[in-house]
Amino acid sequence: MALPKVRQVRARVVRGAGADYHDQDRGHWIDDHIATPMSKYPEYRDSRRSFGLNVLGTLVVEVEADDGTVGFGVTTAGEPGAFIVERHLARFVEGAVPSDVERIWDQMFHASLFYGRKGLVLNAISAVDLALWDLLGKLRDEPVYALLGGQVRDELTFYATGARPDLAKDMGFIGGKMPLQHGPAEGERGLAAGVARLAEMRERVGDDFWLMYDAWMSLDLDYAVRLTHAAHEHGLKWIEEALPPDDYWGYAELRRAVPPGMLVTTGEHEATRWGFRMLLEMGCADILQPDVNWCGGITELIKISALADAHGALVVPHGSSVYSYHFVSTRHNSPFAEFLMMHPQASEVVPMFTPLLLDEPVPVGGRLRLPERPGFGVRLNPECRLERPYTHEETT
Numbered sequence: 568m569a570l571p572k573v574r575q576v577r578a579r580v581v582r583g584a585g586a587d588y589h590d591q592d593r594g595h596w597i598d599d600h601i602a603t604p605m606s607k608y609p610e611y612r613d614s615r616r617s618f619g620l621n622v623l624g625t626l627v628v629e630v631e632a633d634d635g636t637v638g639f640g641v642t643t644a645g646e647p648g649a650f651i652v653e654r655h656l657a658r659f660v661e662g663a664v665p666s667d668v669e670r671i672w673d674q675m676f677h678a679s680l681f682y683g684r685k686g687l688v689l690n691a692i693s694a695v696d697l698a699l700w701d702l703l704g705k706l707r708d709e710p711v712y713a714l715l716g717g718q719v720r721d722e723l724t725f726y727a728t729g730a731r732p733d734l735a736k737d738m739g740f741i742g743g744k745m746p747l748q749h750g751p752a753e754g755e756r757g758l759a760a761g762v763a764r765l766a767e768m769r770e771r772v773g774d775d776f777w778l779m780y781d782a783w784m785s786l787d788l789d790y791a792v793r794l795t796h797a798a799h800e801h802g803l804k805w806i807e808e809a810l811p812p813d814d815y816w817g818y819a820e821l822r823r824a825v826p827p828g829m830l831v832t833t834g835e836h837e838a839t840r841w842g843f844r845m846l847l848e849m850g851c852a853d854i855l856q857p858d859v860n861w862c863g864g865i866t867e868l869i870k871i872s873a874l875a876d877a878h879g880a881l882v883v884p885h886g887s888s889v890y891s892y893h894f895v896s897t898r899h900n901s902p903f904a905e906f907l908m909m910h911p912q913a914s915e916v917v918p919m920f921t922p923l924l925l926d927e928p929v930p931v932g933g934r935l936r937l938p939e940r941p942g943f944g945v946r947l948n949p950e951c952r953l954e955r956p957y958t959h960e961e962t963t
């Protein structure tokens with residue numbers, strides 16, 4: 568049966584959590600003195616909002632087929648992303664057959680190569696790609712995991728990211744990843760405080776629960792090596808995103824220098840198969856963590872995952888709700904997933920992209936069986952007031 572073609576692409580935006588999950592009110596653990604590359608400036612040390620981590624907001628891309636079926640995808644891109652989708656990318660999607668995801672992706676990427684390659688443009692491309700996969704699932708009445716070749720495991724297992732790994736253990740997660748709160752700008756006292764916090768958490772959770780640190784690009788090589796060796800006695804399982812994403816050389820050096828058995832992970836701010844090829848071929852990481860809303864979408868993540876598999880590397884996508892869960896459930900080299908605790912105190916499980924999506928599944932007891940619903944199986948919350956800042960009819 569011939570699929571209906573795409574009639575219209577719409578890019579809408581909304582503020583306040585959602586896909587831009589860093590866009591939270593004050594007092595949320597995710598904005599509480601977390602080490603960043605801006606921590607060298609005291610005025611920007613206490614809050615990531617202060618230097619603009621929440622500046623973009625959520626972008627929702629809808630693709631509507633001739634028969635009225637609508638698929639949608641989300642990302643962190645806000646109004647700039649809406650402009651890119653409406654005024655540039657839409658022309659490669661409207662009139663196309665929704666199953667032509669390879670051709671559409673290739674045209675979106677190469678047409679924007681002169682100003683894209685990674686970052687905001689790849690976020691926008693990702694949202695369009697996710698919308699197409701959602702639409703395809705709805706047109707074929709199949710969940711995205713079925714379109715991807717089917718699940719290799721019936722149940723997903725999660726570690727939790729948040730300020731309270733001790734509570735995450737009580738909730739049944741297999742591990743807890745904490746944001747590192749002090750970087751080189753806070754000297755030896757900051758390093759000691761980070762080790763002390765890890766030691767205290769290890770005391771609370773016991774020896775058989777994973778504990779990780781996420782450094783969010785904030786360290787230099789020397790500090791990262793010293794931190795990992797100081798943390799080793801408390802069983803740090805991995806150090807995540809220790810260095811800025813482009814420092815492939817530093818990651819390769821760090822991976823050679825960390826204590827035996829400790830893992831080095833990164834990738835959430837990397838994009839495309841070429842970026843992940845660099846991480847793999849330079850030996851930068853044991854676990855790659857692409858974000859499917861930022862790396863190029865499902866169509867690109869398939870390529871990244873296969874490349875990683877050939878290198879014997881695990882792919883554990885950065886938390887991105889159903890968009891990563893459907894993928895993880897179909898890949899042998901994605902044995903577990905990340906769940907980002909979006910409750911302000913990380914003390915209870917709430918949907919990651921709340922309040923943007925309805926029917927967004929969450930782990931129970933640290934585990935999740937994906938519901939068998941078409942596409943990604945979620946709906947937009949009509950109470951979220953989405954706005955369409957740009958249109959493109961006038962540009963065609």
Ligand SMILES: C[C@H](O)[C@H](O)[C@@H](O)[C@@H](O)C(=O)O
Nearest residue numbers: 601728746781783885886907
């Ligand atoms: C918790 C981290 O600081 C980031 O906020 C988080 O988005 C990301 O790095 C993660 O791995 O979950």
Ligand SMILES: [Mg+2]
Nearest residue numbers: 781807808835
């Ligand atoms: Mg991270």
